[in-house]
Amino acid sequence: IILIDEIFTPDSSRFWPVASYSPGRSQPSLDKQFVRDYLETTQWDKSSLPPELPLEIIQQTSERYLEIYRLLTDKQTL
Numbered sequence: 001i002i003l004i005d006e007i008f009t010p011d012s013s014r015f016w017p018v019a020s021y022s023p024g025r026s027q028p029s030l031d032k033q034f035v036r037d038y039l040e041t042t043q044w045d046k047s048s049l050p051p052e053l054p055l056e057i058i059q060q061t062s063e064r065y066l067e068i069y070r071l072l073t074d075k076q077t078l
Contacts, residue, residue, distance in 0.1 A: 008072070015068045030068040034061055 006012045015030040038057050044050055053061075070076060 010065045010068055015071075030064045030071075034064055 010031040013031065014033070016027040017030065020028050035053070035057065038053070039050060042051050069078070
């Protein structure tokens with residue numbers, strides 16, 4: 001088997017913390033959904049380039065991606 005695409009990354013998969021999982025509700029996510037949710041709060045019409053992300057959103061996204069890395073690898077740093 002040759003894997004030719006990404007697998008189990010925060011850009012392609014959904015990651016929800018099991019401790020806070022609650023069926024039928026919006027779940028806290030450790031993936032791209034955080035950025036999608038932010039973009040839904042802007043006036044972006046999706047027919048043009050997306051707006052520049054604020055530094056706070058970039059930092060929080062990085063923290064979420066690092067957290068899923070830690071959970072999947074049991075390593076603290078890259």
